[in-house]
Amino acid sequence: MGIIAEIIKLFIERTSFFMDLLVQHIILSGISIAIITVIGISLGILMSENKPLAATLLMLTNFLYTIPSIALFGFLVAITGIGAKSAIIALVIYGLLPIIRNTYVGLTEIDPQIIDAALGMGSTEFQLMSKVKFPMALPIIFAGFRNMVVMTIALAGIASFIGAGGLGVAIWRGITTNYPAMTITGSLLVALLAIVIDIILGVIEKRIGGIYHEG
């Protein structure tokens, strides 16, 4: 029997098992993505107003990004224990870099003349950020968001190694029981989820970016 037929058969036989894992996976990634977005954008905004903070935080997130994920998961288990909490912390740490960097770059690369005009016309600092800087940086911030979302969905596959559930469970089970169809089905579902979300975000990104061009 070909591997493809075996995968289809497995999926049909155990649909509810995979669907449960898929839902867990979506919840796990969703919570992480929400936390990353809030923290990342807030930090990015703070950094755009404070150069020394920006240098420090960029260095720190760059450093965290280089730690192998398995090592980070293992390290967190020692501190925060097994389960979803550790997984979410690890996912947040990885996901912060793209969104922080894009928020920071998007906000600091706005034409200073436009900021000058906005200030000269009497915008407060808050209005400058909310009406001019942030909307202008939004296409770049969103590109970082999209990047981060896909990465988080993929990385959440490893979270089951520390007992956080999700489609990683299928992958892990397939590996330990020498059952390739199980591993491949789990992996395909992770990939499929990431691709579908990426396509949806791509459509939204085009809409945001299509509104205007510089100049």
Add this chain to the structure above:
Amino acid sequence: MPIIELKNITKSYKGKLVLDEISLSLERGEFYTLIGSSGAGKTTLLRLINGLEKPDSGSIYVDGKDIAESDLICLRRNIGYVIQSIGLFPHMTIYDNINYVPSLSKDGKALRRERVNELIKLVGLQESDLLKYPSQLSGGQKQRVGVARALAASPDVILMDEPFGAVDDITRHHLQDEILSIHAMLGTTILFVTHDIEEAIKLGTRIIILNEGKIAQLGSRHDIIFAPKNDFVQEFLGNKNYVAYLTTTKIGDVCDPIKEDISCYPVISSKEPIIEGLRRIMNGEAEALAVCNSESQIIGRYDLGCDKRLRANCIK
């Protein structure tokens, strides 16, 4: 009371003195143009007035109030501001760009649709342009939107920093004519920075020449043309002040009153610039021209002596 008053303003940048003990009063309703070589402190002077720069010493009064003690945000909302790169917001439609300043105030009262329509027509654009984004407009059109945006909150003063510096000659002439007619219509006080002497003389009812952080001369168009105050001003202007005089002064403003019957002379409209009269006289059409107004009545006589007599009057 002058609408803007600068008292002993000194400002330096990185150890270099940009403005040196400048005192200046701007009267309500006048159109001031500010010229000077680059680095003479023109832009700095402008930006001091809306508080984007702070003086090292001296005080600035707007409407009699020391701006060091006023709310800068509020001050800026009542002063129109147009810069060379225009600074239109690329993520907002033209409509929202024009509405920007009104939308900032606490009550968040946006302009009525009719008012925005009025403004966009005032600067020579179409209502249909309101739905466009800045990237869909030409350089000249963007500049017009910049002017409309500055007018939106009906400010008493508009500061303009080389607003027409980046557009082609023909567009610039149109924009100049339009800002003149807007000024004539609304009577808003304008302070206009430029490095183009002809532009300064064409637009300004009062012209300020800045040199090395000091005011080299402040005077009317005729003062600047016929009575440069010192060697610097003379050298700075070269002969451009005369060129500007010839191309921007209307013949009706310099012609002599009629003393004899001049109906035998060819007719010229009082609205033509002097240079057109000169051209016709030098082409040998006649030795003088009969100047007529828009109702075709002859109101004066123009010949080569008119400009000389005007100069003599001015020096007196």
